[in-house]
Amino acid sequence: MDASELLRQYAKGNRDFPEVSLNEQSLVEAELPQIVLRRASLKVTNLSNANLTQADLQDAIFNVSRLSGANLSGANLRHCQLNVTNLIRALLTEADLSGASLVRAEMLRADLSNAQLVAANLREVDLREAKLRWANLQGANLQQADIRNSILTGALLEEANLNAVNGDRADLSGALLKQADLRHANLQQVKLNGANLQGANLRWADLRGADLRNADLTATKLSGTNLTGALLEGAILVDTVLVHADLSQANLMHATVTGADLSGATITGAKLFGAARYNLATKEVACTWVDMSPNGDRTQIREFSDAVDLHGFFNTASPQVHLHVDALLTPVAHAQLAQVYYHLSQCAPDRDWVPDLTVANRQTRLTLTLSQDSQLWSMAYGLSLPFQATQGVQQALARLLQMVQASTVNTPVAAELQPSLRALGQELTTTMKVLPAKVLPAKVLPAIAADAAQPAASADPLRLSDPFFQQPIQLYVTNSSNQRLAIYTHPRFGARQTTESDPLPPSPKPGPLPQPATVLTFVQGFRAERDLSVGPSSDSPSGRDQA
Incomplete structure (x- = not known):
């Protein structure tokens, strides 16, 4: 059968x-849908x-054929042979x-959006400027493929082989590249x-200037990988291998870098504000600033x-809180808690009031992650406000503040910590002024108030309607050296009620506070504040030519 005979029978x-x-044969511009x-x-x-x-072309052989501009949308091409085929601008x-x-x-410029390419062999394929939005390439072989500007x-590229792929300026935002x-x-x-x-393997890859914001790594x-100037803001680098990687000038602000191996890596000039960095291997790291x-x-x-000094910094x-x-929540x-913290964010919009x-x-465990040690007490105060025990927390914080102020007198160690201690006190005092001292006024959240008729100026703290907010709490903080300091523990925390007639104490007294020496040791662990200099000098790296 030749092409003309096929067209005649198709027409019938x-x-x-x-x-x-x-x-x-030649079937240029042939109309053969669903063939x-x-x-x-x-x-x-x-x-x-x-x-x-919608054609069914399964197991067909198209080697060295021309399908440029062809419309193959929805076609079944499972196990087809399309080696060295021209599919430029094809619609797939x-x-x-x-x-x-x-x-x-x-x-080149083919459209494979939502296509299924599971386990397909695309070795050395030219996919420049192609569209593969939401395409499924799980287990596909793209070794030495050219996907520039695609x-x-x-x-979905899970377990795909992209060894030596040329992906310059490609857009893989939100792609799944596990393993x-x-x-x-x-x-x-x-x-x-x-x-x-x-779990992906990017050893010796070139990621200069790559955008990896909020990526999960x-x-x-990443051993030997070039990440010079890469954007890694908010990225997750837990247990990541960065041996001999080049992170010069990379942006790692607010990234999570824990348990990673940075041995022999170059990190000079990286941006690290707000980055969590702890339990890192830093042998032979090259980093001057x-x-x-x-x-x-x-x-x-x-x-x-x-x-x-460098090892201490990279283990912060x-x-x-x-x-x-x-x-149990x-x-x-849950709904009331969300509204409370939303209100707090209106009172202090410069703080993140969304706990894990x-x-x-x-x-039920609430955790706030901060960027500065000096905010620990103030954010602990704010986090406790919805709960009945907030009065005990306020008293405990006030006593801690008095304790550290008294301990600074004629104490050489405490004198060295004056800036950190002063910052703790200022943050706490300012936050107490900004945030509502009596939890929330009834006029703000009338729907969740236990008594909507209660006046805002009442001397009694407003209780939220759910019994959850009356339960015992435990409040503690961890600093940037991962040291723990207890703020408040309800006397009944961890003790289960045996009967409903066994009421909780309405206003429990705060338990014993840490000793002054313990508090000073905790403040000594404020690495985040020590890692900030006053500003660049004339000969500092920031004062040099940034070109």
Whole structure:
């Protein structure tokens, strides 16, 4: 059968042409939607601009054929052979190419959005400027493929082989690349923001200027990777291997870098404000200074005197406030809690009042992660405001403040800590003035007030309606050295009620506070504040030519 005979039979209504041989035939601009060409041989066939929508082409052979501009949307191309095929500007949206072979195929500007390419062989394929939005490439072979300027937003590339791929300026935002092989890949200025790269292998890849904001790089292998000037703001680098990686001038602000191996890495000039950095391997790290300014403008530089100083800096935890409630969170309490912290964010918009929330072992745990140690007491105060025990917390904080103020008299160690102690007190005093001292006035949240008629100026604190807020709490803080300081523990915390007639004490007295020496040791662990310098000098790194 030749091409003209196939067209005649198709015009008569015949759609089924299995195992037909049309090698070296011409079907340019042919209208063949829903045709069945299973196991057909179409080698060196010209199908340019043909309409093959919803066609069944499973196991067909198209090697060295021309399908430029062809419409193959929704087509079944499972296990097809399309090696060295011309698919320039072809439309393959929602096509199924699972298991297909497209070795060295030309797919410049092709549209494969939502296509299925599971386990497809795309070795050395030309996908420049192609569209692969939400395409499924799980387990696909893209070794040495050219995907420059292509769009793969939301694509599934789990366990895909992208070894030595050329992905310069490609857009892989939100892509799933778990366990993918990206060794020696050229990914300069690639967009990987929000991508999941857990366990991926990027050894010796070039990621200069790449956008990895909020990407998940947990257990990712980045040994020898060039990340110069990369954007890693908010990224997760837990247990990441960065041995001999180059992070010069990289933006790691607010990133989570814990348990990572930075041995032999270069980090000079990196932006690290708000980054959680703890339990890191820093042997032979090359780093003379980093940028700790909130805006990444080098107004606050941290320089290092020796390897010990550098190791201490790169093992700094994020300060945290921990509030544990000795009860399970109820749906009503959850809704009320959200409204309370929303109100606090209106009173103090410069603070993050959205705690991490976990419920386990008959307890509810709220955690606030901070960027500065000096905010620990003030944020502990704010976090406790919805609870009945807030009065006990306020008393405990007031006593702690008096304690540290008294301990600074004629004490050399305390004198060295004066700036940190003063900052703690100022933050607490200011926050108490800004936030409502009696939890919340009834006029602000009338729907959640236990008594909506209660006047705002009442001397009694307003109680929220759910019993959850009357349960015992435990409140403690951890500083940037991961040291813990107890603020308040309800006397009944951890003790279970045996009967409903066993009421909780309405206003429990605060338990014993830490000794002054314990508090001073805790303040000595304020690494975050020590890591900020007053400002650059004329010969500091920030004062030099930034070009």
